[in-house]
Amino acid sequence: MTSISGREIPDYIQGYGPVKPFQGAFSDVGTKTRTAAKLTSVIPNHEKVLPGLDEALDKLGITDGMTISFHHHLRNGDFILNKVMESLAARGIKDLTVAASSIFPVHAPLVEHMEKGVVTGLVTNYMSGPVAEAVSKGKLKKPAVMQTHGGRARAIESGDLHIDVAFLAAPTADTYGNINGIYGKSACGSLGYAAADAEYADRTIAITDNLVPYPACPIEISQVFIDYVVEVDSIGDPKGIVSGTTKITRDPVALIIAKRAAEVIKASGLVREGMSFQTGAGGTSLAVAAELKTIMRQEGVVGSFASGGITGYLVEMLEEGLFRTLFDVQCFDLKAIQSYRDNPAHQFMSASMYGNPHTKGAVVNHLDIMILGATEIDTDFNVNVTTGSDGVIMGGSGGHSDTAAGSKLAIVVTNLMKARLPIIKDKVMTVTTPGESVDVLVTERGIAVNPQRTDLLERLRRTKLPLMTIKELKGLAETITGIPKAIEPSDEIVAVVEYRDGSVIDVVRKVK
Amino acid sequence: MTSISGREIPDYIQGYGPVKPFQGAFSDVGTKTRTAAKLTSVIPNHEKVLPGLDEALDKLGITDGMTISFHHHLRNGDFILNKVMESLAARGIKDLTVAASSIFPVHAPLVEHMEKGVVTGLVTNYMSGPVAEAVSKGKLKKPAVMQTHGGRARAIESGDLHIDVAFLAAPTADTYGNINGIYGKSACGSLGYAAADAEYADRTIAITDNLVPYPACPIEISQVFIDYVVEVDSIGDPKGIVSGTTKITRDPVALIIAKRAAEVIKASGLVREGMSFQTGAGGTSLAVAAELKTIMRQEGVVGSFASGGITGYLVEMLEEGLFRTLFDVQCFDLKAIQSYRDNPAHQFMSASMYGNPHTKGAVVNHLDIMILGATEIDTDFNVNVTTGSDGVIMGGSGGHSDTAAGSKLAIVVTNLMKARLPIIKDKVMTVTTPGESVDVLVTERGIAVNPQRTDLLERLRRTKLPLMTIKELKGLAETITGIPKAIEPSDEIVAVVEYRDGSVIDVVRKVK
Incomplete structure (x- = not known):
């Protein structure tokens, strides 16, 4: 048994092999090898x-x-x-x-x-x-x-x-x-x-x-x-x-969260010439982009790039001159496809260039601000986007851990409760992204800063933003929802969650 | 000693290693490996x-x-x-x-x-x-x-x-x-x-x-x-x-050669929808492009691509709609740089994509017509662009062997004599490109088809083009220049000429 962030993970998993335990986001860097590739060469007229x-x-x-x-x-x-x-x-x-x-x-x-x-x-x-x-x-x-x-x-x-x-x-x-x-x-x-x-x-x-x-x-x-x-x-x-268009949420709670997240970004000092930004295609994430847009206009800054899966919303920011370029690993809507086709400043990015930690430097390493979602987050700021409240797999990291690790400011935006369940736990069911990569949690009821980010905490204390510890936020939710009963999965491992460097950060067990 | 095309090449060359002798243009294909690459990965803020x-x-x-x-x-x-x-x-x-x-x-x-x-x-x-x-x-x-x-x-x-x-x-x-x-x-x-x-x-x-x-x-x-x-x-x-502009020759002899080469191309049947073409930046080569342009206009065909080092001349053909796209490994003039910058149909091509025989298919494999130069050519159609008439190195293959091997019609254009010396020899001093890859020699006095290309010979016989055997052409030149004294280099090997597959096609010996 190996203990990772207090989790019990076997040294060897049947059907997977020996476990290289997660040791920290940047513990495995340095000399690496891109492997040899086999190919079959052909002659003309083939x-x-x-x-x-x-x-x-x-x-x-x-x-x-x-x-x-x-x-x-x-x-x-x-x-x-x-x-x-x-x-x-x-x-x-x-x-x-x-x-x-x-x-x-x-x-x-x-x-x-x-x-x-x-x-x-x-x-x-x-x-x-x-x-x-x-x-x-x-x-x-x-x-x-x-x-x-x-x-x-x-x-x-x-x-x-x-x-x-x-x-x-x-x-x-x-x-x-x-x-x-x-x-x-x-x-x-x-x-x-x-x-x-x-x-x-x-x-x-x-x-x-x-x-x-x-x-x-x-x-x-x-x-x-x-x-x-x-x-x-x-x-x-x-x-x-693709969707025809990706749209900003109209949910008033989500809009409050987005506004707060934008205020956190502003207070962080990262709204500056050459700034970079990534967000998902979800309604709340796009709402953060909308808020940020207003701030960038007000401050008169031009960002260096926005990246990730690209939406029409980021295209508009590019076209308005708020970013000099986009790095696109995937287009989310028709407007993004059109822009990628017609605008040379809308650049291709492979998954490796995007987030592979074992290159001479991925794009995420240059990311200032990242807006992330969460199914659960725990008091150590570990985030789960892999399993749902019922313990069943319903997602996975995608670029979550990559961007969280690379960015200077990784903000998790989420409602404090979803479907009458609190989002903050003592321990998340599954660790997708380690707490060390997550800087701040923004909810509609309050904002919690990762205590490791004393610099950020200091900046935010100068604002009127509703700061709390993550335990206080958790308590707040539980006064409303009560403390939910923990799910008890079986012992059988059905999925191994690999961190971006190939170490094992968690496992998913079979639901009963 | 290994004999390649009648040449004596040692099995082992001091300072080079064991010799893998050239065995034919496509003898070494099939399962290949791209090697592993070492790298040093970095973390954010590096x-x-x-x-x-x-x-x-x-x-x-x-x-x-x-x-x-x-x-x-x-x-x-x-x-x-x-x-x-x-x-x-x-x-x-x-x-x-x-x-x-x-x-x-x-x-x-x-x-x-x-x-x-x-x-x-x-x-x-x-x-x-x-x-x-x-x-x-x-x-x-x-x-x-x-x-x-x-x-x-x-x-x-x-x-x-x-x-x-x-x-x-x-x-x-x-x-x-x-x-x-x-x-x-x-x-x-x-x-x-x-x-x-x-x-x-x-x-x-x-x-x-x-x-x-x-x-x-x-x-x-x-x-x-x-x-x-x-x-x-x-x-x-x-x-x-870069040159400001690359220009077509005004030399009347070169213009005759270019015209003949274009007639050969037309007679070959390769002027057709989707045709592809490559030529160098030399004055005669560009003159062939100019002649071809006229033919393409007359026939109303649109080519698929032109490739190689790109000149303003090929850019004009792209812009005129004579080719759908350009593959550019290197820009030769300012107009090419400008086009490469602004026109998405003017595409990047790595050297590997251009001519590496050990990929899943290089661009040269798709090339119809290639215009090549020669310092010497021999009666087996072997071409030398590596050493001059004095035996001294003054060039090298560049893309010569790659395009000759890949193209359907590799045409060598050259004056029959240069500096009062005949270009056609019994044996070239140095084999850069093997005769098997060269289809036809066009000079101002006559045209010689590689006898292996019976199909082409048949097509050209239906024209009024001045066909001769390469030996006849050689004799014609020698009646004017006399038979030049062969250079006698020393035994010392100063350069090893590798064919595109890494085999050794010839060596260059020290000049006395």
Whole structure:
């Protein structure tokens, strides 16, 4: 047994292997290796386009026990993972590990593949819906491995996660495998999460519903990394791929939280020339961006960049001149795709460049302000975005731990209570992001600063913001909700939560 | 002794190692490995900018016997190689191997470093001027290794050429090492030849005379590959970096050759929708482009791409709609830089994507028509662009062998005689590009088709073009010039000519 932040984690986990325990956000840096990559070189006149997926599967040589990968740029509109898995199941392949950068409700058919032993391993940065529930119920043979966006790129590039075959859903591909996500009926914009898969998998295939003559333009993923190309009718449902527009919340409580968060940012001294900012696509997060916009205008500052999954809202800030550039790993809406297509200041960012801790410097290292969500947060500021109040997996880090670690000011914004349950706990059910990376918690009833940030606390004390200790905030919530009964999961480990450096920060146990 | 195309090459060359003999242009394909790369990861707030080159050299830990690399995008205007070598020499470092993608007359100070043992090895794709002459005279301790543009990328990516420290001349760099060649007083455009160095060297440093706030935009080489950044007054002399404009020859003989070459292209059947084309920046090569332009207009075809070092002339063809896109590894003039900066259809191409035979498919594999020069060509169609008529090194393959191998129609254009010497020989002094890759020779007096290309010969026989065998052409020249006395070099090997796959296609011997 290894104790991490007071948690009991075995030294060895069946189906996962030896545990490298989490030792702190920056304990594992220095000399690193990007692993060697195998490839098959070709001569002129080699034809990469195959007539269909079945012919491709013949060529790809997938056998029992392999690891195959998918990216999640088509989100809940993705057809590719299901199509490929259906074909592989029909071929009687067993014991596959699916390394999908995220899993959505649309991927429900995976549950049956898990039950039948077609899929026995799952590596992902985020999962929600039936697959997440099935994993929580112990339906996957091996524990799922839950990584971060930067951690996945690290795992692939370091060789910790070896991919035998990468399936690349391609909104546009040419006949020699150059890919972009910008054009085509299934356009999704940046393909930042797919880059490492393309570069390091033994074999790669682009599956497209927009096959164009050579060469595609622009090129996000190069022909030098692609073995085969297959055209299909449709790679996804546009309605599930992007939202038309992402919108700011109208919920008055969320708006109060956003206003307070903006005041914290202002008081922190980080609103200054060259500042950088990231936020999610959620309503409250966008509301913080709206508040920040007003402050930036008032102060007359021009930021250096905003980053992450990009929304139309950040595009507007770019176009207004509030930021000089955007770093885009993924487009969240049509406006973001359009801007990424047309504006050279809206730049591509791979997942590795975004958050891989084992590069010569990821973008998150340069991030000033990060707005984060939380399912739970505990009195040590550890954040859970992996499991819900019922202990069932309903998310995962994504870029949460990456940006929290890199940013100068990581702000968790959340209602103090959700569904009549308090958000602050003595111990979160699952640690996704360690408390050392979280600087401040902003709720509608009060603001708690991580006591390690004495500098920030001092600055905020000069304001009229309602500061409390996190224990006081917790007490406040509990006077309203009472103290909820703790969930008691079983001993069986169903998922291993890897920190971005590949150490194990927590495990998820089967729900009873 | 190994016999390659009738040449005697030892199995082992002192200072080079065992010889892998050239066995044909596509004999070495299939399963390949991109090598592992070492890197040093950093945490947030790590400062990459160092006060000066000396402080950088302290940090970089360069010791005797290491390999250091440079790119040649600043061409004959480059200050960086000389600056760095001067500093290393002053530190008493010895026995360095300089891996510079090309060497120009401006790099003359290298000769003294060779004489003093500071530099004992040289790996390059092209060299002209005092360094080339000094190598030919045997002033370098080990034989120089002469690669191709694609072959150098292959050597670096495969690990055959391990770089300890890469020095990256950066027309623009930000404080975290993002680089582009587009902006700044030393702008050179695409940095295609520098990509592999940045990705695979153990340590990397960007040296810039245009240090900009984070983040640079656009980014050609990412922060994730750069350890340090240093600002200097000037990285180069703009007059030597690019020409104002590249111009078509006015020489009437060259214009005849160009016209004939264009007629060959037309007769080949390759002027068709989606065609692709590459030519150099020399006056005759550009004249071929001008002729082709007229033909393309007449036929009403739109080509897929033009590639290579890009000139304003190809930019005009892009802008006129004769090509859909350009692939740019290097900009030759200001118009090309401007277009590369402003036109998204003018795309970046790394040297690896350009011509590395050990990828999943380089751009040269898709090339239809390639216009090539020659110093000599022999009756087996082997081409020499490495040594002059005096046996002294005055060039090198650059992309010659890469494009010849990849293209469907590789046309050598040259005067039948130069400086009263015939160009066609029984055997070229040095084989740069093997005859099997060369399809046709166009001179002002006649056209010779490689007999292996019976299909092409048949097509050309239907035209009125002056076809001859290459031996007839050779005889024709010799009736005018007489048979020149063959040069007799010494036995000492001063350079090893590597084919793009890393095999040895020839050696250069010391001039007496």
